[in-house]
Amino acid sequence: MSAPQPTYLHDYQPPAHRVTHTELTFDLSPGATRVKARLHLERHPDREDAAESPLVLDGEQLSLKGIAIDGQPLDADEYRVSDTQLTVHRVPERFLLDTEVEIAPEANTALEGLYQSNGMYCTQCEAEGFRRITFYPDRPDVMATFSTTVVGDAQREPVLLSNGNLVERGELPNGRHFVTWEDPHPKPCYLFALVAGNLQKVEDSFTTMSGREVALQIWVEEENLDKTDHAMASLKRAMAWDEQTYGREYDLDLFMIVAVNDFNMGAMENKGLNIFNSAAVLTHPQTATDAAFQRVEGIVAHEYFHNWSGNRVTCRDWFQLSLKEGFTVFRDQCFSADTNSAPVKRIEDVAFFRTAQFAEDAGPTAHPIRPDHYIEITNFYTLTIYEKGAEVVRMLRNLVGWEAFRQGSDRYFERFDGQAVTIEDFVDCMAEASGLDLSQFMRWYSQAGTPEIDAHGEYDYAKAEYHLTLRQRTPATPGQPDKLPLHIPVRLGLVGTKSGEDLRMTLDGEELGRDAVIHLREEEQHFVFTDIAEAPVPSLLRGFSAPVKLRFPYAREDLAFLLTHDSDGFNRWDAGQRLALLALDDLIAAHRNGVEKVMDVRVIEAFRGLLNAETDDKAVLAEMLTLPSEAYIAEQQPVVDVDAIHAARTFVKQSLAVALRDDFLRVYHDNASDAAYAPEPEQIAARSLKNVALSYLMSVEDEEGIELAQRQFSAGHNMTDVRCALTLLTHSSRGDLADPALRLFGEKWAHDPLVMDQWFSIQVTRPQADVLDRLTYLMEHPAFSLKNPNRVRALIGAFAGQNRVNFHRIDGAGYRLLADVVIELNRLNPEIAARIITPLTRWQRFDEQRQALMKAELERIRAEELSPNVFEVVEKALA
Ligand code: PHE
Numbered sequence: 001m002s003a004p005q006p007t008y009l010h011d012y013q014p015p016a017h018r019v020t021h022t023e024l025t026f027d028l029s030p031g032a033t034r035v036k037a038r039l040h041l042e043r044h045p046d047r048e049d050a051a052e053s054p055l056v057l058d059g060e061q062l063s064l065k066g067i068a069i070d071g072q073p074l075d076a077d078e079y080r081v082s083d084t085q086l087t088v089h090r091v092p093e094r095f096l097l098d099t100e101v102e103i104a105p106e107a108n109t110a111l112e113g114l115y116q117s118n119g120m121y122c123t124q125c126e127a128e129g130f131r132r133i134t135f136y137p138d139r140p141d142v143m144a145t146f147s148t149t150v151v152g153d154a155q156r157e158p159v160l161l162s163n164g165n166l167v168e169r170g171e172l173p174n175g176r177h178f179v180t181w182e183d184p185h186p187k188p189c190y191l192f193a194l195v196a197g198n199l200q201k202v203e204d205s206f207t208t209m210s211g212r213e214v215a216l217q218i219w220v221e222e223e224n225l226d227k228t229d230h231a232m233a234s235l236k237r238a239m240a241w242d243e244q245t246y247g248r249e250y251d252l253d254l255f256m257i258v259a260v261n262d263f264n265m266g267a268m269e270n271k272g273l274n275i276f277n278s279a280a281v282l283t284h285p286q287t288a289t290d291a292a293f294q295r296v297e298g299i300v301a302h303e304y305f306h307n308w309s310g311n312r313v314t315c316r317d318w319f320q321l322s323l324k325e326g327f328t329v330f331r332d333q334c335f336s337a338d339t340n341s342a343p344v345k346r347i348e349d350v351a352f353f354r355t356a357q358f359a360e361d362a363g364p365t366a367h368p369i370r371p372d373h374y375i376e377i378t379n380f381y382t383l384t385i386y387e388k389g390a391e392v393v394r395m396l397r398n399l400v401g402w403e404a405f406r407q408g409s410d411r412y413f414e415r416f417d418g419q420a421v422t423i424e425d426f427v428d429c430m431a432e433a434s435g436l437d438l439s440q441f442m443r444w445y446s447q448a449g450t451p452e453i454d455a456h457g458e459y460d461y462a463k464a465e466y467h468l469t470l471r472q473r474t475p476a477t478p479g480q481p482d483k484l485p486l487h488i489p490v491r492l493g494l495v496g497t498k499s500g501e502d503l504r505m506t507l508d509g510e511e512l513g514r515d516a517v518i519h520l521r522e523e524e525q526h527f528v529f530t531d532i533a534e535a536p537v538p539s540l541l542r543g544f545s546a547p548v549k550l551r552f553p554y555a556r557e558d559l560a561f562l563l564t565h566d567s568d569g570f571n572r573w574d575a576g577q578r579l580a581l582l583a584l585d586d587l588i589a590a591h592r593n594g595v596e597k598v599m600d601v602r603v604i605e606a607f608r609g610l611l612n613a614e615t616d617d618k619a620v621l622a623e624m625l626t627l628p629s630e631a632y633i634a635e636q637q638p639v640v641d642v643d644a645i646h647a648a649r650t651f652v653k654q655s656l657a658v659a660l661r662d663d664f665l666r667v668y669h670d671n672a673s674d675a676a677y678a679p680e681p682e683q684i685a686a687r688s689l690k691n692v693a694l695s696y697l698m699s700v701e702d703e704e705g706i707e708l709a710q711r712q713f714s715a716g717h718n719m720t721d722v723r724c725a726l727t728l729l730t731h732s733s734r735g736d737l738a739d740p741a742l743r744l745f746g747e748k749w750a751h752d753p754l755v756m757d758q759w760f761s762i763q764v765t766r767p768q769a770d771v772l773d774r775l776t777y778l779m780e781h782p783a784f785s786l787k788n789p790n791r792v793r794a795l796i797g798a799f800a801g802q803n804r805v806n807f808h809r810i811d812g813a814g815y816r817l818l819a820d821v822v823i824e825l826n827r828l829n830p831e832i833a834a835r836i837i838t839p840l841t842r843w844q845r846f847d848e849q850r851q852a853l854m855k856a857e858l859e860r861i862r863a864e865e866l867s868p869n870v871f872e873v874v875e876k877a878l879a
């Protein structure tokens with residue numbers, strides 16, 4: 001087998017032929033579905049060579065049954081079919097192409113194209129799944145209107161859905177029936193969707209700003225009918241928010257969401273027919289945690305927002321993926337911030353970003369927000385494209401200001417409605433609306449890696465000046481040895497050490513106010529703030545104003561000071577994280593050197609202060625009381641020592657628990673409540689605070705803490721509390737606490753796959769050394785299947801990603817297990833295989849012994865016959 005070849009951005013050409021209208025007929029059958037396609041084709045006016053060009057359509061795993069042009073069946077020598085393409089050698093200027101193919105949805109375990117999930121038919125076409133349904137120019141710059149007829153069994157598939165509006169339905173012989181759908185909005189085929197099965201709907205409606213009534217439907221299997229309320233409410237909020245915030249109105253009379261159990265990603269924005277991973281849409285107080293409720297709200301909004309940022313205006317090619325994803329993630333982040341606690345949303349997003357995206361940027365698969373080549377596009381649905389893309393859009397918003405940003409956005413939607421465009425088109429609109437020169441800013445799109453800023457500050461008493469030096473550097477990444485300086489907005493304040501307040505800042509004679517943005521454009525820049533009457537502590541990169549690593553030699557006293565005085569909530573939290581990190585550093589060193597660990601009392605006092613201060617935002621407090629994760633601590637280490645990190649973090653947690661036991665107990669009781677569950681900010685905040693307190697008490701297996709956890713588990717008020725209690729009991733060292741609770745929970749929820757996923761994850765994230773045996777045992781559990789991505793993520797993903805001490809066991813057993821799974825998944829579901837392998841690709845970060853073990857597993861995988869997905873990742877990891 002020859003190695004898969006990359007596709008390059010610089011090779012982009014418009015297609016030689018375009019489709020203006022697409023007519024599809026599906027005759028459904030699990031093993032032999034027939035797909036008839038009639039494509040209205042014409043030469044592309046932008047391609048001079050279109051007249052001489054053959055017609056080339058993508059197609060994979062299709063068995064061609066018939067082909068005709070303008071009604072004339074083609075002779076065998078007039079076309080050619082390869083593994084990936086159909087070529088018709090000579091075609092007229094404008095013509096109708098009819099094809100008929102056969103496909104086997106029941107055999108589709110990759111979950112791309114048309115497949116079956118729990119007996120129901122569904123599709124996933126982004127990025128290149130449509131080519132597994134029919135022969136087609138499967139690229140986002142070919143946009144057509146669609147008319148789709150679905151024929152199914154009236155009993156088994158009473159519900160037949162596709163994009164747009166239902167225009168006709170009827171009975172057919174042999175117990176079959178059909179429905180025809182028409183989508184008037186031209187779209188690329190990656191937004192096509194079809195769903196067929198025995199589904200039930202929950203219905204509601206929304207009146208748009210111009211007074212149109214839109215029917216809203218959520219389609220689920222019968223047993224999930226009671227789990228759709230939150231998604232529906234979220235959808236309506238999102239629709240209203242997009243009208244108010246971006247002036248964007250929905251454009252069809254019907255908007256549908258379908259929940260499916262087998263799904264590779266979170267959800268998909270197909271026009272008028274969003275398809276969701278059931279985990280990203282279903283909620284019930286008894287089965288879903290607060291975090292899950294918030295995740296559902298965010299994803300429902302995200303997919304809805306795509307209707308404009310993605311569907312009405314789409315991507316020219318897949319290199320532009322961040323055009324729709326970065327912008328849409330930014331939009332959903334703002335929506336969630338507006339609906340919940342804005343500072344907490346930012347803290348959560350950044351905490352996640354700085355661990356996971358920074359790690360990606362520092363690893364062998366690092367790539368720019370706009371990559372310039374790829375082998376398998378599904379490998380590029382990454383944290384970089386999505387989350388860093390969103391950070392870059394956020395910087396744009398902050399650079400040009402909200403008003404110009406909104407004008408730029410209006411311009412973008414108006415100018416490019418119905419088109420497939422590039423990232424430049426978007427940024428140009430922002431530049432035009434604001435009058436700013438964003439040319440240097442564009443480097444954010446082409447340079448991979450996390451920029452590092454080294455900051456130094458000095459207060460000059462005599463002159464009453466504060467001197468700040470910022471130096472930027474972006475480390476080399478694969479294929480990009482040299483980096484240019486970026487345009488980095490640094491939001492800052494100078495907090496007076498006497499007054500405790502943000503000081504007025506004057507820079508080069510210009511009044512900046514007390515909170516301002518300075519622009520770092522050079523490799524090194526000096527900033528002199530004048531008229532600074534008292535010595536300040538700088539609060540830098542407020543709100544995480546740029547996706548960079550910022551180093552500043554803060555003394556611990558400075559951090560304790562910022563922790564209480566910074567006016568920026570995000571930086572108050574970050575000061576606490578930095579303070580904890582300094583203490584953790586010492587303890588990691590002590591652990592390695594075999595010296596006794598001593599807890600830094602400044603951290604204890606800072607936490608005591610937090611626990612005893614008046615607070616109006618309990619959710620932020622809960623975040624502040626949460627120690628940096630092991631993964632984030634690891635990010636700070638030159639060579640990751642998983643055991644020392646685990647020991648140090650556990651030691652800090654336990655020391656705090658012992659020193660502040662009464663405070664934690666008080667906080668627990670103050671925040672316990674019997675109120676009926678609601679996924680509302682205040683309740684959520686109280687629950688997280690209470691549960692953080694409980695986790696401290698349980699870290700030392702405090703008798704009273706154990707009792708509280710057990711009571712919380714049995715009371716069963718809601719899944720947030722139950723899951724937290726079960727996790728703490730399971731992760732304790734005492735089997736007598738874990739086993740009965742796990743058994744009870746497992747029996748109670750055996751019928752609910754999404755709850756069983758939590759049951760799996762809780763068990764495989766326990767820090768005890770026997771966890772690998774348990775994992776092997778759970779892989780044989782009847783509720784587990786490698787064919788279901790949620791199960792794989794719950795069991796294998798949680799173990800390899802979150803149970804760091806055990807995954808990195810020094811005997812390599814964790815690595816071996818993951819490699820075995822990757823090898824099996826490579827055949828079943830290459831997309832998931834290529835994702836689940838990630839922890840193994842990060843071998844450079846560990847000691848030599850572990851490096852050797854991890855590489856050996858990667859080599860073992862490489863020796864297999866690999867899908868392009870896994871091939872691309874493994875080659876990069878071993879390069
Ligand atoms: N486009 C989807 C989203 O971000 C994600 C997705 C990509 C889903 C590819 C499935 C396949 O909203």
Ligand code: ZN
Pocket residue numbers: 302306324325328
């Ligand atoms: Zn998206």
